[in-house]
Amino acid sequence: MQEVDLIKALANDRRLAILRWLKEPQAHFSPQVDGDLVEDGVCAVLIAEKLGISQATLSEHMRILVQAGLLRPKRIKQWIFYKRDEERMAALATLIAGL
Template sequence: MRDAFHALSNDKRLQILEWLKDPVAHFPPQVDGDLVQDGVCAVFLADKLGVSAPTLSEHMRILTEAGLVTPKRIKQWTFYRRDEAALAALKAKISQEL
Protein backbone atom coordinates (compact mmCIF):
# COMPACT_ATOMS: atom_id res chain seq x y z
CA MET A 1 0.00 0.00 0.00
CA ARG A 2 2.98 2.24 0.59
CA ASP A 3 3.90 2.05 -3.12
CA ALA A 4 0.36 3.09 -4.01
CA PHE A 5 0.49 6.14 -1.74
CA HIS A 6 3.84 7.10 -3.23
CA ALA A 7 2.40 6.71 -6.74
CA LEU A 8 -0.63 8.83 -5.87
CA SER A 9 1.44 11.59 -4.24
CA ASN A 10 2.33 13.19 -7.58
CA ASP A 11 0.01 15.49 -9.55
CA LYS A 12 1.25 14.23 -12.92
CA ARG A 13 0.60 10.60 -12.00
CA LEU A 14 -2.86 11.51 -10.74
CA GLN A 15 -3.50 13.25 -14.07
CA ILE A 16 -2.38 10.16 -15.98
CA LEU A 17 -4.77 7.97 -13.97
CA GLU A 18 -7.60 10.42 -14.64
CA TRP A 19 -6.95 10.40 -18.40
CA LEU A 20 -6.71 6.60 -18.45
CA LYS A 21 -10.12 6.39 -16.79
CA ASP A 22 -11.68 7.44 -20.12
CA PRO A 23 -8.98 7.14 -22.78
CA VAL A 24 -11.35 7.60 -25.72
CA ALA A 25 -12.30 11.07 -24.45
CA HIS A 26 -8.69 12.14 -23.92
CA PHE A 27 -6.62 10.57 -26.70
CA PRO A 28 -6.86 10.24 -30.50
CA PRO A 29 -7.31 6.86 -32.17
CA GLN A 30 -4.10 4.80 -32.35
CA VAL A 31 -2.70 2.90 -35.30
CA ASP A 32 -1.67 0.00 -33.05
CA GLY A 33 -3.59 -1.05 -29.98
CA ASP A 34 -7.14 -0.31 -28.90
CA LEU A 35 -7.37 2.61 -26.44
CA VAL A 36 -9.66 0.69 -24.09
CA GLN A 37 -8.52 -2.93 -24.48
CA ASP A 38 -4.77 -2.37 -24.84
CA GLY A 39 -4.30 1.03 -23.24
CA VAL A 40 -2.78 4.32 -24.34
CA CYS A 41 0.57 4.49 -26.11
CA ALA A 42 3.34 6.00 -23.99
CA VAL A 43 4.08 8.46 -26.81
CA PHE A 44 0.57 9.94 -26.49
CA LEU A 45 0.86 10.09 -22.70
CA ALA A 46 4.23 11.87 -22.78
CA ASP A 47 2.98 14.35 -25.38
CA LYS A 48 -0.24 15.17 -23.52
CA LEU A 49 1.59 15.45 -20.19
CA GLY A 50 4.25 17.65 -21.77
CA VAL A 51 7.20 15.58 -20.56
CA SER A 52 10.06 13.68 -22.16
CA ALA A 53 9.87 9.95 -22.79
CA PRO A 54 12.31 9.18 -19.92
CA THR A 55 10.27 11.29 -17.49
CA LEU A 56 7.06 9.55 -18.52
CA SER A 57 8.81 6.20 -18.23
CA GLU A 58 9.68 6.95 -14.60
CA HIS A 59 6.09 7.98 -13.79
CA MET A 60 4.76 4.82 -15.44
CA ARG A 61 7.33 2.63 -13.66
CA ILE A 62 6.08 3.95 -10.32
CA LEU A 63 2.42 3.45 -11.27
CA THR A 64 3.15 -0.05 -12.59
CA GLU A 65 5.14 -1.11 -9.53
CA ALA A 66 2.28 0.14 -7.36
CA GLY A 67 -0.05 -2.11 -9.38
CA LEU A 68 -2.25 0.79 -10.50
CA VAL A 69 -1.58 0.47 -14.25
CA THR A 70 -0.82 -2.45 -16.53
CA PRO A 71 1.72 -2.17 -19.35
CA LYS A 72 1.38 -4.04 -22.64
CA ARG A 73 3.95 -4.22 -25.41
CA ILE A 74 2.73 -4.04 -29.00
CA LYS A 75 5.51 -3.97 -31.59
CA GLN A 76 8.05 -1.45 -30.25
CA TRP A 77 5.51 0.53 -28.22
CA THR A 78 4.32 0.27 -24.64
CA PHE A 79 0.64 0.86 -23.90
CA TYR A 80 -0.81 1.52 -20.45
CA ARG A 81 -4.25 1.07 -18.96
CA ARG A 82 -5.63 1.40 -15.47
CA ASP A 83 -5.95 -1.72 -13.34
CA GLU A 84 -9.50 -1.11 -12.17
CA ALA A 85 -9.53 -4.12 -9.84
CA ALA A 86 -6.37 -2.94 -8.07
CA LEU A 87 -7.72 0.60 -7.79
CA ALA A 88 -11.01 -0.68 -6.32
CA ALA A 89 -9.12 -2.86 -3.84
CA LEU A 90 -6.96 0.08 -2.79
CA LYS A 91 -10.05 2.24 -2.33
CA ALA A 92 -11.70 -0.47 -0.21
CA LYS A 93 -8.58 -0.90 1.91
CA ILE A 94 -8.36 2.85 2.53
CA SER A 95 -12.05 2.91 3.50
CA GLN A 96 -11.47 0.08 5.99
CA GLU A 97 -8.58 1.95 7.57
CA LEU A 98 -10.63 5.12 8.16
Protein backbone atom coordinates in the same frame (compact mmCIF):
# COMPACT_ATOMS: atom_id res chain seq x y z
CA MET B 1 3.71 -3.62 -2.23
CA GLN B 2 2.96 -2.06 1.14
CA GLU B 3 0.07 0.34 1.60
CA VAL B 4 2.40 3.28 2.19
CA ASP B 5 4.15 2.61 -1.13
CA LEU B 6 0.79 2.54 -2.89
CA ILE B 7 -0.17 5.90 -1.38
CA LYS B 8 3.25 7.33 -2.34
CA ALA B 9 2.58 6.31 -5.95
CA LEU B 10 -0.42 8.64 -5.88
CA ALA B 11 1.49 11.55 -4.35
CA ASN B 12 2.22 13.23 -7.68
CA ASP B 13 -0.03 15.44 -9.82
CA ARG B 14 1.19 13.93 -13.08
CA ARG B 15 0.56 10.36 -11.95
CA LEU B 16 -2.92 11.32 -10.75
CA ALA B 17 -3.63 12.93 -14.13
CA ILE B 18 -2.46 9.77 -15.92
CA LEU B 19 -4.80 7.63 -13.80
CA ARG B 20 -7.73 10.00 -14.49
CA TRP B 21 -7.06 10.04 -18.25
CA LEU B 22 -6.72 6.27 -18.46
CA LYS B 23 -10.07 5.82 -16.72
CA GLU B 24 -11.73 7.17 -19.88
CA PRO B 25 -9.05 6.97 -22.57
CA GLN B 26 -11.41 7.70 -25.48
CA ALA B 27 -12.35 11.03 -23.89
CA HIS B 28 -8.71 12.10 -23.44
CA PHE B 29 -6.78 10.63 -26.37
CA SER B 30 -7.20 10.44 -30.14
CA PRO B 31 -7.50 7.02 -31.78
CA GLN B 32 -4.18 5.24 -32.22
CA VAL B 33 -2.71 3.55 -35.29
CA ASP B 34 -1.73 0.48 -33.26
CA GLY B 35 -3.74 -0.81 -30.33
CA ASP B 36 -7.24 -0.05 -29.16
CA LEU B 37 -7.45 2.69 -26.51
CA VAL B 38 -9.81 0.65 -24.32
CA GLU B 39 -8.68 -2.92 -24.97
CA ASP B 40 -4.92 -2.41 -25.23
CA GLY B 41 -4.37 0.87 -23.39
CA VAL B 42 -2.80 4.16 -24.41
CA CYS B 43 0.61 4.44 -26.05
CA ALA B 44 3.27 5.96 -23.79
CA VAL B 45 4.19 8.44 -26.52
CA LEU B 46 0.68 9.95 -26.41
CA ILE B 47 0.73 10.20 -22.63
CA ALA B 48 4.13 11.93 -22.65
CA GLU B 49 2.93 14.39 -25.29
CA LYS B 50 -0.23 15.19 -23.33
CA LEU B 51 1.83 15.85 -20.18
CA GLY B 52 4.45 17.82 -22.12
CA ILE B 53 7.31 15.72 -20.73
CA SER B 54 10.05 13.54 -22.19
CA GLN B 55 9.50 9.83 -22.65
CA ALA B 56 12.28 9.19 -20.11
CA THR B 57 10.44 11.20 -17.47
CA LEU B 58 7.20 9.45 -18.33
CA SER B 59 8.92 6.07 -18.01
CA GLU B 60 9.75 6.82 -14.37
CA HIS B 61 6.14 7.78 -13.59
CA MET B 62 4.86 4.67 -15.34
CA ARG B 63 7.38 2.44 -13.55
CA ILE B 64 6.05 3.66 -10.21
CA LEU B 65 2.41 3.15 -11.23
CA VAL B 66 3.11 -0.31 -12.65
CA GLN B 67 5.04 -1.36 -9.51
CA ALA B 68 2.09 -0.19 -7.42
CA GLY B 69 -0.12 -2.45 -9.53
CA LEU B 70 -2.28 0.43 -10.73
CA LEU B 71 -1.35 0.09 -14.41
CA ARG B 72 -0.69 -2.85 -16.70
CA PRO B 73 1.80 -2.44 -19.56
CA LYS B 74 1.40 -4.17 -22.91
CA ARG B 75 3.95 -4.21 -25.73
CA ILE B 76 2.66 -3.84 -29.29
CA LYS B 77 5.43 -3.70 -31.87
CA GLN B 78 8.05 -1.31 -30.43
CA TRP B 79 5.55 0.63 -28.29
CA ILE B 80 4.36 0.21 -24.71
CA PHE B 81 0.68 0.75 -24.00
CA TYR B 82 -0.76 1.33 -20.53
CA LYS B 83 -4.13 0.41 -19.13
CA ARG B 84 -5.54 0.83 -15.63
CA ASP B 85 -5.91 -2.29 -13.48
CA GLU B 86 -9.48 -1.71 -12.37
CA GLU B 87 -9.40 -4.47 -9.72
CA ARG B 88 -6.39 -2.83 -8.10
CA MET B 89 -8.04 0.59 -8.37
CA ALA B 90 -11.12 -0.79 -6.56
CA ALA B 91 -8.89 -2.22 -3.83
CA LEU B 92 -7.22 1.18 -3.54
CA ALA B 93 -10.60 2.89 -3.15
CA THR B 94 -11.46 0.43 -0.37
CA LEU B 95 -8.12 1.09 1.32
CA ILE B 96 -8.60 4.85 1.21
CA ALA B 97 -12.21 4.59 2.44
CA GLY B 98 -10.96 2.57 5.42
CA LEU B 99 -8.49 5.26 6.50
